[in-house]
Amino acid sequence: MPRILQRIWEIARKKALLAAAVWTLCAAAVAAAAVTPNDTPWRIAVHEAAVITGDTVTLGEIAQPMGPMPDALWQKLSATELWPSPEADGRSMGVNRDKLEQALEHYLGDTAQLCLLPDRLVLRRGGTLVQQDELASLVVKTLTPRARALGGEVAFRDYRLPDKIFLKDSTDTLVVVPDDEKIQPGRVSFWFEERDLRGETVRKISASVFLDCFKDVMVAAEPVNRNTPLTPDMVTTRRINAAFLKGEPWDGMGGPWRVTRPVGENQPLYKDDLESLPLVRRGEAVELVFEGKFVTLRTMAQALDDAGPGEPVRVRNMQSQQEVYARVRDAHTVVVR
Structure with a gap:
């Protein structure tokens, strides 16, 4: 029984040696093909920047394989030592394309033909990139x-x-x-x-x-002139890039409103473009009430300005043609006290 086991072990050993020989021949064939760019399906891409950890720059620190390169081959190539590392003082080392090409030819020989080079390689000793x-x-x-x-x-x-x-x-x-x-x-x-x-x-x-x-923004559904009261049929929404808005868009709340400047069709309605619709409008006839301590007088007047509730407004007495300031009580009445 021991002889049988020994025989089996010897057969297994021979197979292992044969497999190793075959692998070595394949690796050698790939390495030989590496110097023939037209027949090689992989390349070595050199980075634009890299961090170096040791005293000498290695190929694996500044480059990576591209394409179907055998792992064993890259493991060998990546360990290739190139030139001395930068000083460990935080300063970078820059290598232009021409010098990089010359250096790789010196250290890699014909394999340098398979390297894809950047215009400039920047190296630093230690740290993180x-x-x-x-x-x-x-x-x-x-x-x-x-x-x-x-x-x-x-x-x-x-x-x-x-x-x-x-x-x-x-x-x-x-x-x-x-x-x-x-x-x-x-x-x-x-x-x-x-x-x-x-x-x-x-x-x-x-x-x-x-x-x-x-985002969806309130816009004018039609051209709107200055001082025009804003009604629901004049407003719609449109998907707009807020990066190009020129102010804070109106959120559709509050009112009633009127626009303070002309707004074109499909143009955004900004909060600064709106003001409360005045109760009293310029040119309208209102009742002017003089409220004294013991007497109240009423007469008709013409509003000379727009004004909202509780705001002062300039009016002209239609009888005396005298101008006075009154305060708006409602849409038809202004009061002087």
Whole structure:
């Protein structure tokens, strides 16, 4: 029985050696193909920025494989040591495309032909690198809850962000801090704040994003002239991007109202465009009442101005043609005391 077990073990060992040999030949074939760009289905993409952890830059720190590269091959290539790392003083090292191409040819040989290079590579020793897409995600995550408080449908666009941010220490965090506690539709300015473990701000970087906010707004259903009383048939709603409103839109409440300036069809109705409909209008005939301590006199007068309830109004006595100031009691009566 022991001999049988030994025989089985020897057969298994030979199979394992054969498999290893086959794998080695395949890897060698792939490596040989690596120097022939037209026949190689993968590439090595070099980043625009990277953080270096050791004394020497390695290929795996500044690049990543693209396409069906065998894992074993990338594991070997990624460990390739290149040039010395930047000083650990927080300063960056910049390498332009020409110098990067020359350096990779020196360290990688023919494999450098398969590298996709950026216009410039920026390196920093230690810390953390936050890429632009990560910055955009952080902005959306932070500002979305505040934007939803505006109501309507909100969306962010036209990001004005740094290409990247190097955090000075790997334990530092990045937070988004808006300039104002309440954000409004339109261009929103904010700061990227780098904070250390104590919560203290290490530095601040300005940025902004455009906030769209689509909501239903009261608009004129037809052209409305100045001083025209606003009636329900003159008003409708329209879906409008609040980022482009020029004031606070009317919410449809209160009244009766009249417009203080001409409003075109489908144009928003702003609160500042409306005023209470006056009880007494200029040119209308009203009863002028003189209320004394022991006597009350009444006569007809003409209103010379518009006025609401309880407001003073200038009127002309139709008998004496004298102008006096009275206070509006109702739509037909003004009083002098």
